[in-house]
Amino acid sequence: MPKIKLPTKQPFIDMTPMVDLFSLLLVFFILTATFRQNEPAPVDTPYSVSEKPIPDFNNMTIVISKDNRIFFNVDNGPDTLLKFRQKILAEVGKYYNIEFTPDELKAFEKLQTSIGVPIENVKEFLNTNDKSRKEELQTGIPIDSLNNQLATWVLCTRQVNPNVQASIKGDSQIEYPIVKKVLDILQEKNVKRFNLVTNLEAVKIEEETIQ
Amino acid sequence: MADIGAQETPKKGGKKTLKKKVVRIDMTPMVDLMCLLITFFMLTTAFSKPKIMEIVLPEKIKSEKEKAEAPKIAKSRTLNIILGPDNKVLWYTGAVDDPKNPPPLQITDFGPNGIRQLLLERNRALFRKIDQFQKDVIAGKINIKRDSLEAAIRQLKNEDDTGPIVLIKAYKKSTYGNFVDILDEMSIVGIARYTIVDIAPIEEQMVEKALGITPEPATNN
Numbered sequence: 001m002p003k004i005k006l007p008t009k010q011p012f013i014d015m016t017p018m019v020d021l022f023s024l025l026l027v028f029f030i031l032t033a034t035f036r037q038n039e040p041a042p043v044d045t046p047y048s049v050s051e052k053p054i055p056d057f058n059n060m061t062i063v064i065s066k067d068n069r070i071f072f073n074v075d076n077g078p079d080t081l082l083k084f085r086q087k088i089l090a091e092v093g094k095y096y097n098i099e100f101t102p103d104e105l106k107a108f109e110k111l112q113t114s115i116g117v118p119i120e121n122v123k124e125f126l127n128t129n130d131k132s133r134k135e136e137l138q139t140g141i142p143i144d145s146l147n148n149q150l151a152t153w154v155l156c157t158r159q160v161n162p163n164v165q166a167s168i169k170g171d172s173q174i175e176y177p178i179v180k181k182v183l184d185i186l187q188e189k190n191v192k193r194f195n196l197v198t199n200l201e202a203v204k205i206e207e208e209t210i211q
Numbered sequence: 212m213a214d215i216g217a218q219e220t221p222k223k224g225g226k227k228t229l230k231k232k233v234v235r236i237d238m239t240p241m242v243d244l245m246c247l248l249i250t251f252f253m254l255t256t257a258f259s260k261p262k263i264m265e266i267v268l269p270e271k272i273k274s275e276k277e278k279a280e281a282p283k284i285a286k287s288r289t290l291n292i293i294l295g296p297d298n299k300v301l302w303y304t305g306a307v308d309d310p311k312n313p314p315p316l317q318i319t320d321f322g323p324n325g326i327r328q329l330l331l332e333r334n335r336a337l338f339r340k341i342d343q344f345q346k347d348v349i350a351g352k353i354n355i356k357r358d359s360l361e362a363a364i365r366q367l368k369n370e371d372d373t374g375p376i377v378l379i380k381a382y383k384k385s386t387y388g389n390f391v392d393i394l395d396e397m398s399i400v401g402i403a404r405y406t407i408v409d410i411a412p413i414e415e416q417m418v419e420k421a422l423g424i425t426p427e428p429a430t431n432n
Contacts, residue, residue: 015238022245029252034260046391049399050264064387167263172388176294176381179390180409187268195263196391 039113040138041065046172047201054197058163061197062150062186063114064170068178069140072153073114077161084161085109091156092119092149100126116140119149143181150182154189169197266394268407290333290375292326293410294385294393295418300326310413316421321392330400333375340367341401368403377405382418 043065057078063071077084086105093100096119100108107126108115116138117125125137143150157164166186170179186194286305293301293316301316319325331338341364347353348360355363379393397405418424 012235015242018242019238019245022242022249025249026245026252029249029256033252033256045261046388048262048264048391048395050262050395052263052265053260054263169261170387172386172391174387175383176385176387176390177383179387180381183268183407187270190270192270193265193267195265196394197261198264198391198395200262 043171048198059165060157061167066171071114071116087160088157151185166191166194288376290377294381294389296384313417337371337374338401371403374403378408380410
């Protein structure tokens with residue numbers, strides 16, 4: 001009996017629709033991408049019902065990490081030509097008699113994340129390329145009453161950009177006294193209106209629940 | 212990669228026709244690459260922007276001269292909320308008149324029957340008003356622009372004179388998460404008047420007594 005010979009045909013799948021779909025997805029993701037900043041310290045923000053998004057510009061953020069270190073971040077202003085970050089760092093440097101070179105200022109502008117380095121070490125922080133050394137230098141901005149560098153950062157930021165808003169981004173586990181300290185510093189510098197950065201969590205109460 | 216496959220063999224004896232050829236391109240590497248790119252963008256994109264909660268603090272009184280006389284408020288309307296450790300919330304009404312005989316502290320929490328129930332009970336009139344107003348707006352009974360809605364609600368809150376005046380105090384062992392939670396409760400329940408106050412030493416003692424905490428020796432910092 002002769003064997004039935006199946007035609008040896010290579011299966012071929014038409015991938016064009018798949019490629020179409022993938023291109024669309026890819027375009028979508030490229031266009032909507034706002035890159036997640038790699039923060040020096042992870043912070044779990046508390047939840048709230050507020051639906052206001054954080055402003056894109058004119059915003060300075062004070063980050064309080066879980067281990068009570070203070071970080072500071074500020075945006076570059078609505079226009080890249082304004083170069084607020086450079087001006088702010090120069091201003092803070094002037095306050096502490098530290099001269100920053102144009103290269104250092106540029107490096108600070110490029111650094112998009114928050115910075116938690118005492119001003120004495122900022123120069124080294126900006127010049128080093130060693131990642132672990134950079135991490136070591138992030139000891140937090142001092143907020144003692146004798147050496148209140150956070151107050152200087154806030155002051156200089158407000159001098160450079162009068163429209164700046166203050167935001168506090170704290171970890172939900174930190175204890176209240178350190179928040180109080182930061183609030184006091186802001187209050188002292190006449191920042192009365194500020195934002196607490198939170199995550200959205202919807203809560204709705206029905207009237208019937210009231211007894 | 213790309214191959215040209217003969218579709219059919221020409222019949223014998225027929226006219227000499229050009230072979231029909233179908234050009235196929237193997238797209239698998241392209242798909243692979245796209246998969247990788249999509250994965251990369253999906254993982255690096257921050258979709259939800261963090262939200263913010265606005266709070267306003269009063270100006271700090273720096274000199275004695277600026278010190279204005281504190282506005283008198285009814286004791287019965289004052290609600291003191293003290294944030295305690297371990298997500299506990301303590302509250303009392305009125306003020307501490309006699310340090311030796313302080314008002315009893317009620318202990319509650321952030322649960323469904325906790326502090327929100329208390330605030331709702333106290334703030335019922337205003338909450339109903341705001342709720343009714345929002346429902347009317349949705350139903351179209353009140354015609355108002357979207358951006359003036361917030362201002363209208365603020366107006367309602369300003370007019371309110373029955374709701375509690377909440378003083379928020381934080382015990383030193385309370386967390387920032389609780390602090391945000393209580394401010395959140397204020398906005399959920401629609402409390403018109405609340406402020407953040409430093410905790411008084413007597414209140415700290417009250418908290419320690421109520422929760423049975425042995426006070427730490429005072430440290431200078």
